[in-house]
Amino acid sequence: MDIDVRPYDGSARDFIAAAETAFGEHIRDDDAAAWEAMLELDRTLGTFDGDRLVGTAGAFSFDLTIPGGVLPAAGITMVGVQPTHRRKGALRRMMRMQLDDVHDRGEPLAILWASEGSIYQRFGYGLASLRARIGIQRDRAAFARPHLPAGSIRFVDVDEAKRLFPAVHDALLPDRPGFFGRTPAFWDSQVFYDPEHWRHGAGAAFHVVHEVDGVADGYARYRIRDEWDDSGPKSTLLVNEVLATNAVAHLDLWRYLLDVDLIGRIEAWNLPPDEPLMLAVLEPRRLGLALADGLWLRVVDVASALAGRRYRTDGGLTVQVQDAFCPWNEGRWSLRVEAGIPIVEPTDAAADIACDVSDVAAAYLGGFTFRQLSEAARVTELSPGGVARADALFATDRAPWCPRVF
Ligand SMILES: CC(C)(COP(=O)(O)OP(=O)(O)OC[C@H]1O[C@@H](n2cnc3c(N)ncnc32)[C@H](O)[C@@H]1OP(=O)(O)O)[C@@H](O)C(=O)NCCC(=O)NCCS
Incomplete structure (x- = not known):
């Protein structure tokens, strides 16, 4: 069977239906409407068998926060190939067309959440941020200090x-x-859209705000899965999102979430890896904290991505980049930071470190150090102190974290 990969020009609903099938789900009217509100049809690609749509890939036009600023980033979404047409190269061909398009649009970065970590590394995506999962019994959730x-x-x-x-x-x-950045359509269709079949047995979402002098400086969104028997409260409070503009509001919100009556257990699956709760609770082990992969990042254009970021110190570094999928990135790049401003150029000078483009992605947001990458046999040091120099430049204050799957 011959397949053809090309820009998609059909209806949003057919596109969404095909993607849902690839994910083992059936399209529903309310879900379709929510996705349609978000979908950028001019960024969709289809895999066709004759005139049948059997594979999909889409992208959102996002602005991504990076160390010292913001850069345009393609938010890759709705990537799926139906089980009838799997492992025939459809994904590879859609990734080719998509990354060429992202490059042509001048977006230096692409980001995604991966259903499986093994899928996207071959296309140059690197693990750029982590997320923390917790689950704690309410009666073991005391803080160490009076609150x-x-x-x-x-x-x-x-x-x-x-x-x-x-x-x-x-x-x-x-x-x-x-x-x-979230558009109003994103808030409506991805955050506040709350159909029963997305709740996994829990109730509708609750929304609370934290205020000081009537000004909201934090919020939490959560739901409760009811369970009740004579031995005591068994319900689970499932945290969907907790964000606050300051540490005090953040802790207040967590104290609230950990204290809701009739709850046996509190669970959250996407918290920042440096979540302060770990240091606030009396029994850190009881949080059952586990780290997992968060955002995957593709440095689509090494030169503009490196020049678009800010660095901890002035200094210089030459990086030998390998990029089998996007050859325009392949080669030796000189990064010089002078008075805080980076200059990135191709160079023939000897390199300090060598790595794959996916490793540049892993260090780009500050999620991993070059030292960690070299200890994982991903980055090679070519000049003495090269890894330490790279880390001095790329160091950031806060761990990167993406609060929302898209
Ligand atoms: C993942 C998926 C899109 C792959 O599509 P596909 O057309 O079968 O992939 P391809 O045939 O183009 O394979 C490309 C390469 O990726 C590999 N690959 C594909 N799916 C993989 C998977 N799930 N795990 C590991 N490797 C995978 C293939 O072996 C192939 O490797 P190669 O190029 O070295 O030979 C498809 O299986 C799917 O839709 N799965 C369910 C939905 C999903 O998980 N989508 C991703 C959302 S983030």
């Missing part, structure tokens, strides 16, 4: 949440690499 709430917390309905949450989220953007 005096600094603000007040109140429930808001969805309409008020829509008014208050975005400002809190946006205030965090300069603070941490790994966030992308």
